[in-house]
Amino acid sequence: MKILVCISQVPDTTTKIAFSDDNKQFKTDGVTWILNPYDEWYALVRALELKEAGTASAVHLVTVGEQSAEPVIRKALALGGDEAIRINTASSDPYVVAAQIAAYAKSEGYDLVLCGKESIDYNNAAVGPMLAEMLDMHYIGFASKLDVADGKATVDREVEGGHVTNSASLPLVISCQKGMAEQRIPNMRGIMAARTKPLKVVEPADVQSLTEISSYELPPAKGSVKLIDPENMDELVSLLHNEAKVI
Amino acid sequence: MSVIVLAEHENGSFKKKTFEAVQYAKGIADAMGTTATAVVLGTADNAAMQELGAYGASKVLNVADARLNTLSASAYTKAIATAAEKEGAKVIIALNDVTGKAVAPRVAARLKAGLVAGAVAQPDMSNGFTVKKIVFSGKAFANVTINSDIKVVTLMPNTFAVAKGEGNAAVEALDVAFDDKDFSIEVKEVEVMTGEVPLAEAELVVSGGRGMKGPENWGPLEELAKELGATLACSRPVADSHWRPHHEHVGQTGGTIRPNLYIAVGISGAIQHLAGVNGSKVIVVINKDPEAPFFKAADYGVVGDQAEVLPRLIEAVKKFKAS
Ligand SMILES: Cc1cc2nc3c(=O)[nH]c(=O)nc-3n(C[C@H](O)[C@H](O)[C@H](O)COP(=O)(O)OP(=O)(O)OC[C@H]3O[C@@H](n4cnc5c(N)ncnc54)[C@H](O)[C@@H]3O)c2cc1C
Ligand SMILES: Nc1ncnc2c1ncn2[C@@H]1O[C@H](COP(=O)(O)O)[C@@H](O)[C@H]1O
Numbered sequence: 001m002k003i004l005v006c007i008s009q010v011p012d013t014t015t016k017i018a019f020s021d022d023n024k025q026f027k028t029d030g031v032t033w034i035l036n037p038y039d040e041w042y043a044l045v046r047a048l049e050l051k052e053a054g055t056a057s058a059v060h061l062v063t064v065g066e067q068s069a070e071p072v073i074r075k076a077l078a079l080g081g082d083e084a085i086r087i088n089t090a091s092s093d094p095y096v097v098a099a100q101i102a103a104y105a106k107s108e109g110y111d112l113v114l115c116g117k118e119s120i121d122y123n124n125a126a127v128g129p130m131l132a133e134m135l136d137m138h139y140i141g142f143a144s145k146l147d148v149a150d151g152k153a154t155v156d157r158e159v160e161g162g163h164v165t166n167s168a169s170l171p172l173v174i175s176c177q178k179g180m181a182e183q184r185i186p187n188m189r190g191i192m193a194a195r196t197k198p199l200k201v202v203e204p205a206d207v208q209s210l211t212e213i214s215s216y217e218l219p220p221a222k223g224s225v226k227l228i229d230p231e232n233m234d235e236l237v238s239l240l241h242n243e244a245k246v247i
Numbered sequence: 248m249s250v251i252v253l254a255e256h257e258n259g260s261f262k263k264k265t266f267e268a269v270q271y272a273k274g275i276a277d278a279m280g281t282t283a284t285a286v287v288l289g290t291a292d293n294a295a296m297q298e299l300g301a302y303g304a305s306k307v308l309n310v311a312d313a314r315l316n317t318l319s320a321s322a323y324t325k326a327i328a329t330a331a332e333k334e335g336a337k338v339i340i341a342l343n344d345v346t347g348k349a350v351a352p353r354v355a356a357r358l359k360a361g362l363v364a365g366a367v368a369q370p371d372m373s374n375g376f377t378v379k380k381i382v383f384s385g386k387a388f389a390n391v392t393i394n395s396d397i398k399v400v401t402l403m404p405n406t407f408a409v410a411k412g413e414g415n416a417a418v419e420a421l422d423v424a425f426d427d428k429d430f431s432i433e434v435k436e437v438e439v440m441t442g443e444v445p446l447a448e449a450e451l452v453v454s455g456g457r458g459m460k461g462p463e464n465w466g467p468l469e470e471l472a473k474e475l476g477a478t479l480a481c482s483r484p485v486a487d488s489h490w491r492p493h494h495e496h497v498g499q500t501g502g503t504i505r506p507n508l509y510i511a512v513g514i515s516g517a518i519q520h521l522a523g524v525n526g527s528k529v530i531v532v533i534n535k536d537p538e539a540p541f542f543k544a545a546d547y548g549v550v551g552d553q554a555e556v557l558p559r560l561i562e563a564v565k566k567f568k569a570s
Contacts, residue, residue: 230551
């Protein structure tokens with residue numbers, strides 16, 4: 001069984017988000033880039049576990065990104081994985097990202113394509129299901145548990161207020177979230193090994209972008225907080241009712 | 248030409264978030280000089296489907312196939328694409344929830360339609376089609392322009408208040424040619440809590456952090472939530488320590504929520520936590536440390552020990568409800 005893990009590079013979670021003066025560009029100076037947490041902690045680690053257990057024969061990593069994404073993909077290789085593919089273009093449009101991965105993956109015969117539940121920059125949760133459509137596979141989203149045996153996957157997925165257990169034949173595209181695996185820290189051996197693992201650079205397919213980001217906005221600044229005497233909770237309740245009108 | 252909207256139901260009845268999506272579709276249809284058609288997948292009550300007219304649907308297309316009562320992303324995609332073709336739809340609306348997130352991107356890929364996921368405003372159609380959406384897990388918004396002929400938009404639940412109007416929608420049956428393969432994902436087990444409003448849809452949320460000191464102290468938060476009719480949430484370390492179930496975890500790596508009221512108790516207000524909750528309309532922070540960063544993001548603040556403040560707040564809410 002061959003697994004493909006889709007890896008996206010995102011700004012570190014502590015990043016204070018800022019934009020250029022015309023609000024058209026995200027300011028990247030000083031930003032630390034990380035592996036998208038869902039891709040790293042859950043999709044990648046679960047893929048590695050499946051390989052360690054002998055269920056998977058190969059784990060490949062793919063990222064759609066420019067050269068600046070290489071340190072992050074090397075880190076992913078340091079965690080494990082046999083080879084990485086970087087498709088040499090960047091886009092904020094999930095259709096473009098999915099189409100690039102699909103163009104590459106189509107002829108590679110992956111049995112399982114794992115991605116994160118969403119990227120923490122664009123929050124589209126879209127690349128996975130788009131990829132499933134393009135590769136004509138079933139998609140199971142928000143998986144918190146994944147087991148594979150005899151060509152079939154058993155998947156727990158989150159739904160509003162609970163979870164559902166599904167079973168489906170491979171090939172599948174699955175998006176991964178908490179519960180699936182435990183975060184790993186790359187060790188020295190992994191880091192050394194990653195240096196010599198193949199990182200293939202593939203030129204992008206010709207895909208038209210269907211969306212573009214015209215501008216960004218920050219949320220309106222909050223006014224100053226109204227402090228309430230901790231002895232006087234009647235006042236808080238009255239403010240929530242009469243002033244804020246939320247209860 | 249029309250706008251179509253996936254009208255999700257639960258065992259045949261519709262919830263507020265669906266009315267919100269239908270109303271949103273109607274607003275877009277009005278601006279385009281057309282009508283909104285709701286697509287109902289699976290078996291639903293006829294009167295309930297007609298009632299979608301009161302929220303703006305002129306017509307309901309119902310695919311009354313019981314296999315659609317549970318989600319199959321590929322079958323749903325096929326049904327929506329069929330409906331879109333029949334209606335000549337230029338805009339397709341769904342919710343940015345578990346179902347919408349599984350289906351809308353697939354529909355977009357199938358129809359080569361640009362997608363905006365997690366819209367928080369009506370599209371601006373003055374110059375093209377631009378929709379404001381959440382990015383960076385709530386730390387910012389992006390205005391995304393869709394350039395394709397067909398557009399797919401998913402709406403963040405709880406963005407708009409819902410107003411019920413008049414009118415009944417005409418219900419029509421829609422035939423879709425499914426393959427067995429569309430339903431080849433088996434459902435082994437379903438475990439869904441009933442009677443609770445899921446966090447993503449909750450209008451009122453009571454949330455606890457590490458300042459609650461331990462799972463044994465959640466009683467007052469549960470009582471406060473019950474008195475208010477609120478849903479419980481928590482910070483990440485609380486879920487990581489298994490004090491509370493994971494689905495209650497909100498923030499950058501948990502759920503992004505937009506309730507009318509968010510009451511944060513014993514939560515410091517780290518940037519990753521704020522990311523998921525700063526879309527709340529009103530924020531109340533209860534924290535014993537006056538320097539806690541959360542106070543900067545709060546509308547109302549109470550500096551005090553939760554063990555003392557919560558019982559007083561519960562009493563005050565009870566008194567208010569009785570009055
Ligand atoms: C990659 C990454 C992703 C993350 N994602 C998330 C996320 O999605 N969601 C999230 O929440 N966090 C997230 N975090 C963690 C985040 O950085 C904070 O560590 C976390 O939010 C802190 O939780 P807390 O406020 O409950 O605990 P603490 O920071 O320990 O704060 C406890 C607060 O309780 C107050 N307190 C203590 N005792 C009392 C009392 N008796 N009465 C009243 N107040 C009291 C204290 O003054 C303090 O402000 C993430 C971190 C990383 C690195
Ligand atoms: N540029 C990218 N390259 C590779 N995979 C990506 C990229 N962007 C997103 N993904 C994958 O798709 C998932 C969902 O991303 P998104 O649709 O942006 O929320 C991520 O968790 C990744 O697994």
